[in-house]
Amino acid sequence: MRLTTRTLALAIGGLLLVGCGHKDKDAPLAFVPADTPYVVANLDVLDDDTRKAMLAQANAQLPAQLAQINSSADELAAKDPDTARLMHAFTAELNGKTLEAFAQNAGFDLKGHSAFYGVGLAPVLRLELSDPAAFESFIARLETAYGKKFDVAKVGDQSYRKHVSAETGTEVVIATVGKQAVAAVLPSDAAEPLLRQALGLDRPSSSLLDDGSLEQLAKDKGYQPWAVGKFDFTRALPLAASGKDPLFGALLKAHAQSESSKTGEPVANQLQIPASCTDDANRVAARVPQITFGYTKLDATHQDMRWDVKVADDISKAFSGLKVELPGLGGDSSAPFDLSLAVPMASVRTFWSAQADAVTAKPFTCPAMTNLNESFTQLGSAMQKAAVPPVGDLLGLRIALDSFDVDPNGGMPKFAGRVVVGTNNPAGLLAMGQMALPALAQVKLSNDGKPVALPADATAALGQPMWAAMGDKALAVAIGAGEDAKLTDTVKAPVGDAGRMLRAYLSGDMYGAWIKFMQQKTDSMAALSSSVDHDPATDPNGSDDAKNAAARSKAQLDAMAAQAARIKGISGEMHVDDSGIVITTQTELK
DSSP: OHHHHHHHHHHHTTOOOOOSSSOOTTSGGGGSBTTOSEEEEOSSOOOHHHHHHHHHHHHHHHHHHHHHHHHHHHHHTTTOHHHHHHHHHHHHHHTTOOHHHHHHHHTBOTTOOEEEEEETTEEEEEEEBSOHHHHHHHHHHHHHHHTSOOEEEEETTEEEEEEEETTTTEEEEEEEETTEEEEEEEETTOOHHHHHHHHTSSOOSSBHHHHOHHHHHHHHHTOOSSOEEEEEHHHHHHHHHHTOSHHHHHHHHHHHHHHHHHHOOOHHHHTOOOTHHHHHHHHHHHHSOEEEEEEEEESSSEEEEEEEEEOOHHHHHHHTTOOOOOTTSSSOOOSSEEEEEEOOHHHHHHHHHHHHHHHHHSOOOSTTTTHHHHHHHHHHHHHHHTTSTTGGGEEEEEEEEEEEEOOTTSSOOEEEEEEEEEESOHHHHHHHHHHHOGGGTTOOOOTTOOOEEOOHHHHTTTTSOEEEEEOSSEEEEEESTTGGGGHHHHHTOOOOOTTEEEEEEEEHHHHHHHHHHHHHHHHHHHHHHHHSOOOTTTOTTHHHHHHHHHHHHHHHHHHHHHHHTTEEEEEEEEEEETTEEEEEEEEEEO
């Protein structure tokens, strides 16, 4: 599955899309059932400049990504040599090539259309091809490197390849259907109707192309047409809980057989699913019915996205009108890293206590969900304890970092910034801090936001000057030379609008500094591990495992560093409105 995900991401990047004034009866969306539990599809094509910019970004990161895949394959080789060979074969197809060259060799249409969706819970990927013969050759090359050919089967006049996993009770099927590549994960004993629908030989009675609901979703939420997705919990959870979905049933049966071999518990007993499971699944799904997402801006230097989480009315009503008085939650960022998180504890306690009481009054009875009863009991107890100050007075937290400098000698980094604790009782929080740390006993603060230097005894651990300030609803600390000059404005910064729960910003330079620090620590740990003697008798693979782990970490961090080098800044925001939770992110590239 990890290889499949990387294949999709690297092969089609960010392209793909349906678009035009008329509906193509053979477009990928024509094969997607209108009642699918999940889908990600394309509604228009990218312009050439944006496509080139995205491919250039992906090509810059490609070497590090391939190194990471190869490292993971090396680790897997001892346990699953076939899959390891397949992963190496895939990276060989990309090694030394651009994604454009790879796509041409593999027959993928970089200006084509695609859809990833569920036939029931079974995932299906449908991609348009520029050269079906080239795609068949690509699969044949993978088979050669794999060491054996996939099984070949037919349904009607359509042939397809398949790879069966006895361990999971599933099979991966791959086929070229017309000018489209189709891949799906199905039960190993998939009935012909399911197989035909997955391959597109039989079309759904109503498709997403027919009903236009994905286009309407994009219009309603302001998603641009370059990848629109949704996950419907009201369809997915009952399918899984009932045990009637063929793929979930196959996975459940394989798990039951494995457990039976260990415990002797009859498989039939494990496959019995009470009717209450469907009721409980519907109950859970009603709390968060659907998640949708899409790009709101996508061009050569911007990648902005929006996520909408539909929630039950009582959830949205509890927070949509709430204005949290946390300084910094409103306005723009003034620091390379700036995170403001609302935690209005009084409202949080009221809401979650009500949820715990509801579960206590009507416990879950489905065996797979009864653990939720204990979880909500513990949650109710935790909410009672959370009423005690200073937690009960909490409004939120803001962290703003102005600098983060890595020590070239491997020591702790030097940083400067500010921390703000939003609270209904800042004086009480200060008093508790003074009780816990006697060195602060002589610090006197008024609620005018003026900075007061902290004594050397309280700052020795960080080795930098520190100041504190207090406002009507906040207690703040500044760390580092010159940070005192920013403290008054920090305490008096704008609070959030009604419903806002989070605001964040991260500059590309700060992101790069963090990665540099992680690379430094990873190198140190790798050096330490290599110096440790491993006993071949008790740990025959110890040295190799450590090297492989270090190589994977290095490859991953190299990929992140390549990405950070192109980022100017990333910002995000989360708020609650009448329809649910809205999360937006904006990525600006250099």
